Amino acid sequence: MTWDFSTDPAFESKLQWMREFVREEIYPLETLPLTWHSFRRMIEPLKEQVKAQGLWAAHLGPELGGQGYGQVKLGLMHEILGGSELAPPAFGNQAPDSGNSELVALAGTEEQKQRWLTPLLAGDIYSAISMTESGTGSDPRQFTTRAVRDGSDWILHGTKFMVGNANRSDVHFVMARTDLDPEANPYSAMSMFIVPTDLPGVSSRFLGTMSDPEARGVVHTHGEVTYADVRLPAESLLGAEGAAFTLAQQRLGPGRIHHCMRWLGVCRRAFDAMCERAVSKSLRGGLLSEKQTIQNWVADSAAAMEAARLLTLKTAWKVDTEGVAAARTEIAMIKYFGATVMHDVLDRAIQIHGALGFSTDLPLEEMYRWSRAARIYDGPDEVHRMVVARNVLRGYTPRPVPTEHVPTRRVKAMERFASRLAELPPDAGR
Numbered sequence: 382m383t384w385d386f387s388t389d390p391a392f393e394s395k396l397q398w399m400r401e402f403v404r405e406e407i408y409p410l411e412t413l414p415l416t417w418h419s420f421r422r423m424i425e426p427l428k429e430q431v432k433a434q435g436l437w438a439a440h441l442g443p444e445l446g447g448q449g450y451g452q453v454k455l456g457l458m459h460e461i462l463g464g465s466e467l468a469p470p471a472f473g474n475q476a477p478d479s480g481n482s483e484l485v486a487l488a489g490t491e492e493q494k495q496r497w498l499t500p501l502l503a504g505d506i507y508s509a510i511s512m513t514e515s516g517t518g519s520d521p522r523q524f525t526t527r528a529v530r531d532g533s534d535w536i537l538h539g540t541k542f543m544v545g546n547a548n549r550s551d552v553h554f555v556m557a558r559t560d561l562d563p564e565a566n567p568y569s570a571m572s573m574f575i576v577p578t579d580l581p582g583v584s585s586r587f588l589g590t591m592s593d594p595e596a597r598g599v600v601h602t603h604g605e606v607t608y609a610d611v612r613l614p615a616e617s618l619l620g621a622e623g624a625a626f627t628l629a630q631q632r633l634g635p636g637r638i639h640h641c642m643r644w645l646g647v648c649r650r651a652f653d654a655m656c657e658r659a660v661s662k663s664l665r666g667g668l669l670s671e672k673q674t675i676q677n678w679v680a681d682s683a684a685a686m687e688a689a690r691l692l693t694l695k696t697a698w699k700v701d702t703e704g705v706a707a708a709r710t711e712i713a714m715i716k717y718f719g720a721t722v723m724h725d726v727l728d729r730a731i732q733i734h735g736a737l738g739f740s741t742d743l744p745l746e747e748m749y750r751w752s753r754a755a756r757i758y759d760g761p762d763e764v765h766r767m768v769v770a771r772n773v774l775r776g777y778t779p780r781p782v783p784t785e786h787v788p789t790r791r792v793k794a795m796e797r798f799a800s801r802l803a804e805l806p807p808d809a810g811r
């Protein structure tokens with residue numbers, strides 16, 4: 382019997398340290414008027430404390446300066462870090478840098494690791510993953526950004542949309558078409574390039590978003606990037622030519638689990654606010670916690686969060702034990718399930734606070750606006766549902782008569798049990 386839902390006590394004590402550290406040292410920073418630069422200065426001493434605990438850049442193996450924890454432990458850590466957008470940078474595992482460093486660790490040459498991975502892990506530089514093109518993110522086969530050989534160099538040309546931290550990054554990891562034959566298999570027609578952002582021809586504009594209309598995010602902003610005939614040396618190619626889809630899948634799988642665990646951290650904070658309000662506020666002669674609608678919200682949220690947590694951890698466990706490819710259905714499932722749970726919990730938390738919940742006096746409205754993106758980024762819900770349905774339905778065979786058809790089953794049962802039925806007295810069964 383191998384089912385076990387417990388956390389190893391030594392690791393639980395690390396998690397306990399993290400919970401307190403994030404609550405005491407990070408949450409207060411949210412209330413200060415920080416910018417991208419001042420925030421980074423403020424967290425310098427915090428980073429040292431995290432390193433002293435051996436929790437820095439825990440997503441990578443020990444040979445790369447990380448802890449090699451695997452996805453289950455990482456998931457449990459992200460659940461804590463997810464409570465504040467400001468927490469992951471203090472732990473050296475903020476998106477998209479964490480996924481990008483995994484990408485270089487996975488496919489980079491020694492020179493590429495030296496040049497990009499080492500400073501990324503140290504938190505000395507920032508990076509972006511530049512894949513989506515407007516209106517085609519759900520179907521990357523339609524990407525048109527291309528890289529064409531010119532001697533030993535590549536010439537990169539195209540425009541990418543909604544690239545996280547595009548404008549603040551030192552380097553972009555860009556997916557571009559390298560096989561321009563329209564008949565080419567799209568899954569092997571794209572390659573991944575490492576593009577320093579100071580190269581001539583790279584330009585970006587900030588995009589305001591629903592959660593950050595002024596594009597002033599302390600941790601994340603988004604941008605539209607143009608690569609206008611950017612000349613790249615041969616060593617800019619990451620991994621094999623044509624391997625971008627495979628690399629992206631390997632990068633995005635664990636990344637999605639981390640997103641889902643971070644969402645549970647968001648849920649927990651909103652849920653705590655909702656429950657605290659329920660037991661604190663009396664209206665129309667009774668505490669909100671005594672009203673059945675509120676009780677339903679608490680009960681439904683608790684059950685949904687538990688389900689999302691178990692599904693996420695099970696997915697992480699499957700990645701650890703069988704690999705990313707084997708867990709593809711579960712990864713897709715937690716993506717849309719977790720995003721919906723987060724949305725619903727936040728919505729209820731805002732509702733129970735009334736106008737206060739809608740105001741910026743509480744962090745809930747900001748969390749709500751940011752959480753809306755979860756149903757879109759890393760592939761929209763509809764695509765993940767399609768993947769799950771397709772994989773589930775593969776396990777079924779078409780039948781002219783339903784397997785459960787009672788008259789058909791009765792004929793078979795009559796044949797099978799004929800001798801025993803014949804022995805029964807005439808009134809048996811009445």
Ligand SMILES: Cc1cc2nc3c(=O)[nH]c(=O)nc-3n(C[C@H](O)[C@H](O)[C@H](O)COP(=O)(O)OP(=O)(O)OC[C@H]3O[C@@H](n4cnc5c(N)ncnc54)[C@H](O)[C@@H]3O)c2cc1C
Binds near residue numbers: 517519754757758
């Ligand atoms: C906050 C945020 C951060 C992001 N960060 C990055 C980043 O760092 N790098 C990057 O490259 N990209 C990034 N993206 C882009 C993201 O990955 C894409 O937005 C996503 O893949 C969807 O692509 P799209 O926006 O082009 O939508 P489209 O592909 O135009 O799809 C639009 C809508 O069509 C519907 N749809 C699509 N396919 C189907 C289907 N099969 N069945 C039914 N309906 C369907 C869905 O409702 C979908 O939302 C980010 C997006 C957001 C919102």
